[in-house]
Amino acid sequence: MKKSACCLAFAILSLPALAGNYAVPKNAAFxxxxxxxxxxxxxxxLHADSWRxxxxxxxxxxxxxxxxxxxxxxxxxxxxxVNANGRKTGNTRDTAGKPLLRITETERFVRKHREISAATWQRASIKSPANCVACHRQAAAGNYDEHAIQIPK
Amino acid sequence: MRHILIIATVFFTASAQAETPRDFLQRFEKEAGAAASPERGARFFTTKQGGEWSCSSCHTGTPTQAGRHAKTDKAITPLAPAANAERFTDAARVDKWFRRNCNDTLNRVCSAQEKADVIAWLLSLK
Incomplete structure (x- = not known):
């Protein structure tokens, strides 16, 4: 009993840490x-096919x-x-059947950023949709959680 | 005989690595068969050479300072050895970056003379 309560508490406590967890595994060459x-x-x-x-x-x-x-x-x-995850990204190929090469073209990215206007993307403080850290301040640590977003002026 | 050749190659390769910026200057001057010109290097570095970017698009026109990647905005540590002791000390890195960046800025490989000129100019910066 005590053990399962402990496990449950641990599982609940780890939930916020798991949400938006995109930490890059350590690799010196990468x-x-x-x-x-x-x-x-x-x-x-991205999907493994895209990385290939x-x-x-x-x-x-x-x-x-x-x-x-x-x-x-x-x-x-x-x-x-080895570390790719195609399941999470949604579509993995373009309309011609070729693997998507840009993270920003994946279904998941497009859906998650549908409220961001073209003018916002072009702000000098953001520059491009590839500049994750402009808004996801903790992106370097793998945290893309929406509660950690701060869109710069 | 074959073993001796392999050993000789290994020694030669090893002696060509872990170098100083001056070693690279000498290597490229020797390949070019002519002395380097820092003035020519400065001109080459700061003006477009056929591509969309010049060297200075990312490394700035004052490479004792940090630069920024023209497209991604990623910070780039200074290129001049006086400001960054790690630059021009590893043959594999020097060859890799000349290969990539010459292709990006000139749409071709750089000549030994061009490389020597650029290094001579970078070494003149304090």
């Missing part, structure tokens, strides 16, 4: 190679050359694929 140009986007935010497609075309990475040596490329691709 950190060095990907997060040197942009924030470390959580692998959980992206890591297969790094010399044309959203308009930039992000090419890597083969050893590092496969190591990072493996890390992303």
């Amino acid at each position: 950190e060095e190679e990907c997060a040197s140009c942009h924030m470390a986007f959580p692998p959980q935010m 497609a992206m890591m297969g075309n790094l010399s044309r990475h959203f308009g930039s050359d992000a090419s890597l040596d083969e050893k590092r490329r496969t190591a990072i691709a493996d890390f992303l694929v």
Whole structure:
């Protein structure tokens, strides 16, 4: 009895921590190679097929050359694929059947941000929908909980 | 015989890593077969060379200061060795970033002369 009450209390206490939990698993190569140009986007935010497609075309990475040596490329691709979560993102392919490459194109992202106007996205303090931390101040720690959102002026 | 070759290659590769910025300047000057020009490096760095961005679009025109990625806004630590002791000390990194960034700014690889000029200019900044 005592044990189950304890478990229940623990489960309830951990709920707020679980909500919006997108902590990026530790990976030195991912950190060095990907997060040197942009924030470390959580692998959980895309489907494994998307990460595979992206890591297969790094010399044309959203308009930039992000090419890597083969050893590092496969190591990072493996890390992303293992930690991917397609179930959560909704649709994983575009209308032509190709894997989505942008987190911002996933159903989940679009649905969660439907109240944000184009003018808000363009604010100097935000710049682009890829700048998670502008509003999700604790994004670096994996916290995208809506209670932790502060949209800058 | 084959083993000796492999060992020699390993030694040669090892000696080519963990270098100083001056080592890279010398390496590229030797490859170019001509002395570097800091003035030419400054011009090259701060003006567009065919692409949408120049080096200074992200690294600023005063690379003793921190820069920001032109697209993602991610902070970039200073590029000039006087302001950042980690720069130009690892051959794999130097080659990787020249490969990527030359492709982004010139749509081609940089020549050894261009690399030498840029490093000479960066080394002149205090």
